[in-house]
Amino acid sequence: MAAEKLKVLTDTIAGECIAVRMRMLNRVVTNIYDDALRPLGLKVSQMNILVAAGTMGTARPAEICARMHLDASTLSRNVERMKTRGWLEVIAVDDGRAQPFRLTTEGRKLLLQADPAWRKAQKRARALLGDGIVEQLGQAVGRLGETIQK
């Protein structure tokens, strides 16, 4: 009977699906960091991009997308919002297609201010999830590399 088959299927997916777990933990973790960063008017999604820009000096969108496994259109709009806020600025270059950007002084100041909040969130997340998964997240990201899936 079909009803039986459905019950088995839904129980299996509910009990084993990697996406279910990953997405749930992602919501919880994102909320922890967003809570901590809220007083600064900053969200963790944006902080990540500021950090990437910070490590790269001058950041090429395509390179950030590859590193972060982030769609180009998503990055484009996030960067736009942060330019509006004065945290990022574009750099003039010869290649007319490119739109490289870097942190502004404001952006640098914001990151320095965000440090304590980040540490607090990091500590909370680690305590909640456990050291094991933190270790494994690093490994999995390593496996990923900058491979393009499609």
Added chain:
Amino acid sequence: MAAEKLKVLTDTIAGECIAVRMRMLNRVVTNIYDDALRPLGLKVSQMNILVAAGTMGTARPAEICARMHLDASTLSRNVERMKTRGWLEVIAVDDGRAQPFRLTTEGRKLLLQADPAWRKAQKRARALLGDGIVEQLGQAVGRLGETIQK
């Protein structure tokens, strides 16, 4: 000098931040499942809700939110979309506040059709991430329970 401090900070966050890793893996994993489910016109976010409804029989929004650590407003709109598509239907009950729902015949049929795609995605995700993290995701979700963070 402030520039030095910033470099240390951004390198530290880029190298250690749990949210950076979790969010990156979440994007990759979500894309794997969405790719597999696309021919069915279904996204993994919606599949998860259908599955929850399938395991529960009659699903109370508040209970799904607690189980999935999902904001009530988010669920409300996702359910709305799936009602429109004919995959879910609300059930009449005495408590006038409640809006419990369940799978329709269409919804059940869709889940059964989605099974092979889900298996394919599950296999790809496991191969990409490694068994270690799959194990740890389960553990971390277990730790979480249905605790409300705030």
Added chain:
DNA sequence: TCGATGTGTTTGCATGTACAAATAAATGAT
């Protein structure tokens, strides 16, 4: 040089996500 192809980015569109506030209804205290 010029047209085809490729690369980098942005736009149009739909969905997912959460916070704050609104709404609606049940519950509890007096």
Added chain:
DNA sequence: ATCATTTATTTGTACATGCAAACACATCGA
């Protein structure tokens, strides 16, 4: 019984995300 409080859900708003398509420019081959 009535009013205050609590509980369940929806709405307003803003941002995040990705696909498909458009756009802009570079590059390569004839």
